[in-house]
Amino acid sequence: MTTRYTKDHEYIRVEGDVGIVGISDYAQAQLGDVVFVELPDVGKTVSKGGEAAVVESVKAASEVYAPVSGEVIAVNDKLPDSPATVNEDPAGAGWFIKIKLANKAELDGLMSEAEYAEYLKSIA
Amino acid sequence: MASPESAETLLETPLAAWHVAQGAKMVPFAGYNMPVQYPLGIMGEHNWTRESAGLFDVSHMGQCFLIPEDGKYETAAAALEKLVPADVLNLKPGQQRYSQFLNTEGGILDDLMITRLGFAGHEHWIYLVVNAGCKVEDYKHLAAHLPKSVTLKIADNLALLALQGPKAVAAIAAHAPALADLKFMTSTDLPVAGIWCHVSRTGYTGEDGVEISVKNEDVEALANILLKDERVKPIGLGARDSLRLEAGLCLYGHDIDTTTSPIEADLKWSIQKRRREEGGFPGAARIQAELANGPARLRVGIQPEGRQPAREGTEIFADGRRIGIVTSGGFGPTAQSPVAMGYVESAFAKPETPVTLVVRGKELPARIAAMPFAPHRYFR
Numbered sequence: 001m002t003t004r005y006t007k008d009h010e011y012i013r014v015e016g017d018v019g020i021v022g023i024s025d026y027a028q029a030q031l032g033d034v035v036f037v038e039l040p041d042v043g044k045t046v047s048k049g050g051e052a053a054v055v056e057s058v059k060a061a062s063e064v065y066a067p068v069s070g071e072v073i074a075v076n077d078k079l080p081d082s083p084a085t086v087n088e089d090p091a092g093a094g095w096f097i098k099i100k101l102a103n104k105a106e107l108d109g110l111m112s113e114a115e116y117a118e119y120l121k122s123i124a
Numbered sequence: 125m126a127s128p129e130s131a132e133t134l135l136e137t138p139l140a141a142w143h144v145a146q147g148a149k150m151v152p153f154a155g156y157n158m159p160v161q162y163p164l165g166i167m168g169e170h171n172w173t174r175e176s177a178g179l180f181d182v183s184h185m186g187q188c189f190l191i192p193e194d195g196k197y198e199t200a201a202a203a204l205e206k207l208v209p210a211d212v213l214n215l216k217p218g219q220q221r222y223s224q225f226l227n228t229e230g231g232i233l234d235d236l237m238i239t240r241l242g243f244a245g246h247e248h249w250i251y252l253v254v255n256a257g258c259k260v261e262d263y264k265h266l267a268a269h270l271p272k273s274v275t276l277k278i279a280d281n282l283a284l285l286a287l288q289g290p291k292a293v294a295a296i297a298a299h300a301p302a303l304a305d306l307k308f309m310t311s312t313d314l315p316v317a318g319i320w321c322h323v324s325r326t327g328y329t330g331e332d333g334v335e336i337s338v339k340n341e342d343v344e345a346l347a348n349i350l351l352k353d354e355r356v357k358p359i360g361l362g363a364r365d366s367l368r369l370e371a372g373l374c375l376y377g378h379d380i381d382t383t384t385s386p387i388e389a390d391l392k393w394s395i396q397k398r399r400r401e402e403g404g405f406p407g408a409a410r411i412q413a414e415l416a417n418g419p420a421r422l423r424v425g426i427q428p429e430g431r432q433p434a435r436e437g438t439e440i441f442a443d444g445r446r447i448g449i450v451t452s453g454g455f456g457p458t459a460q461s462p463v464a465m466g467y468v469e470s471a472f473a474k475p476e477t478p479v480t481l482v483v484r485g486k487e488l489p490a491r492i493a494a495m496p497f498a499p500h501r502y503f504r
Contacts, residue, residue: 032362033167035455036432036462038484054484056433058166058455059362080431 004067004110007119011091012067012099014107021052021067022095023086026120031057034086039075039096046072046099048106053096055086064096068106074098137183138283138340142347146358154256156184159360166362170457173329173367174498177289178359179350186259187279187337188266189241190250194273197240197248203274204250207265209386209405210238211396212250218242220309220324222394224386225254225265230407230414231382232389233265234258235374239324243313251311251322253284253335255376283343288333288367290501291355296323296334299349303334308502317349328364330371330500370456370463372425372495378436379423379451379465387414388467390423422473426450426464426481427493433462434481434488440468441480441487447472450481458498465495 003013009027012019028034038054046052046066053064075097079085086094101107111119134157143150148159159181161169172178192199201212210223217240225233239251254262266276287296297304299317303325306312311324322337338346350356365375374380380389385407392415399405400415428434438450453464464481472479477492 032161032165038432056455058170058366058457059160061433061435083431 002107003113004107005113005116005119006065006067006110008065010064010067012107012110014101017101017104018073019068019070019099019101020095021064021097021099022090023055023064024116025090028087028090028094031055031062031087033058034083037079037083037086037096039079040072042072042075044072046070055083055096066099067110068099069102070099071102072097073100135184137181138343139181139183139347142344143181143358148358148360151361153361154184156256158184159358161360161362162358164357166360166366167457169357169359169363170366172357173289173331173359173363174458175290177287177292177295177333177353177356178329178363179347179356180286180288180359180364181283181343181347182286182335183283183340183343184256185284186252186254186256186262187282187284188252188254188263189277189279190252190266190270191275191277192248192273193275195248197250200248200250200274201240203270204238205399205404207269207406208236208238209395209399209408209411211399212238212240214396214398215240217247218310218312220311220326222391224380224391224394225262226386226406226411227382228406229382230385230410232376232380232384232386233382234262235376235380236262237324237326239311241313241322242311243322251337257377279337281340282337283340285336285338285343285347285350286327286329286333287336287350287356288327288329288331288359290332292331292333293325293503295350295353295355296336298353306334306503308332308504316346319346319349321346325503328371328373329367330373330496330498331367332501332503365452366454366457369452369454369465370458370496370498371500372465372497374423375452384423384467385411385414385419387411388419388421388423418470420470421448421467422470423451423465423467424473425475425493425495425497426453426466426479426490427497428453428462428464428481428488428490430488431462432483432488434464434483434490438464438466438481438483440466440490441482442468442472442477447479456497463493463497464490468492
């Protein structure tokens with residue numbers, strides 16, 4: 001199992017050819033209190049960098065982009081009723097969608113945990 | 125996640141460093157580097173203000189005085205009445221009124237607070253507080269239209285704090301007991317913990333509270349004195365916006381602008397009877413016609429069903445066609461639901477009228493709602 005990050009602060013935790021996508025702890029802290037999450041339909045095909053979900057705080061709506069291309073095979077049904085889970089446990093119970101990866105090579109362009117930590121320092 | 129736009133060269137209030145020391149996240153707003161939130165977060169700050177007392181730095185707003193050369197209040201009031209539809213002439217010393225600068229078409233150039241000073245020897249002065257984003261144009265507008273007999277004095281030397289919430293007045297009255305009895309929409313001048321202040325019982329949250337005008341060099345000391353009270357926490361612009369939205373109060377540039385009249389904006393209450401009848405302000409013909417016949421569109425509250433917020437720009441549909449647009453929208457922490465305001469054709473403006481919002485291509489059921497979304501708790 002490996003976790004990769006985008007510059008837009010999404011993570012994807014990969015097991016085999018399935019990736020669990022969410023937003024990083026940094027991202028949830030930047031957003032503040034999440035009040036609404038809009039998830040895609042299961043079966044939808046998303047492309048790397050394209051919109052996969054929407055997360056809304058008191059202040060604003062933000063897109064969550066797909067870190068890789070593939071098919072959405074599951075969504076976190078608990079989020080619409082308890083959006084605050086994104087703030088409380090972004091890396092765990094606050095996940096958004098599961099994607100069946102279309103092309104595992106796309107992961108190579110994403111950051112490792114250590115690289116993402118460096119990236120956060122660089123934008124601080 | 126989409127990233128926010130980057131900041132350019134920004135102005136600062138005298139409390140800029142103080143905000144950072146309080147852990148604020150700073151963002152550009154109306155050309156100023158301002159605190160959008162502190163570590164408590166927007167939701168926590170909103171709820172704190174509704175339950176206790178929130179301290180806001182609103183020093184970016186414009187403060188100025190109109191001073192009649194002849195020492196007669198009526199001279200200054202008559203000059204200002206040529207620019208705004210409120211009854212200024214009949215303000216008593218210390219009394220405050222909300223109004224709007226209007227253009228010749230009756231559109232709103234800015235909204236503002238007008239106060240006749242109550243301080244002995246200054247009862248002929250008018251004190252104005254205008255929006256940060258409009259103040260440069262407002263001052264030009266005033267300078268261009270005031271007669272020579274009335275001097276515009278821009279008060280760049282003054283900062284402005286707001287202390288809002290059910291415990292706000294008790295917190296400040298601990299340092300100035302007379303403030304406990306100050307009535308809503310009146311003001312006084314007095315020392316607060318030894319610091320000279322102009323205090324108005326007013327605000328932008330729907331809660332009881334005050335706004336405090338104080339010299340730039342004294343504002344940090346005053347902020348620290350107020351913050352020492354455990355009932356008081358600093359509140360950023362994020363919560364200021366959700367608080368005023370729940371209170372049904374307009375944000376200039378969003379809910380009102382040069383295309384909207386005060387009647388369309390449901391601000392009829394801010395135009396007193398004498399002015400409605402006599403006119404004599406810019407755009408009076410349009411406003412009197414709208415008063416007589418009703419405006420074609422009206423600002424209303426909108427309650428989306430479910431949890432999804434409808435933001436500014438969301439189109440409003442009914443009877444299978446577009447009937448309006450959302451001008452402010454978000455999540456109301458006190459309402460515990462999404463809340464919005466916007467303009468609809470007047471035929472659809474009645475509370476409980478069902479409408480449909482289209483958010484990101486999806487239809488969202490909603491209804492027209494009476495405002496405020498959180499009850500006003502003013503001290504009358």
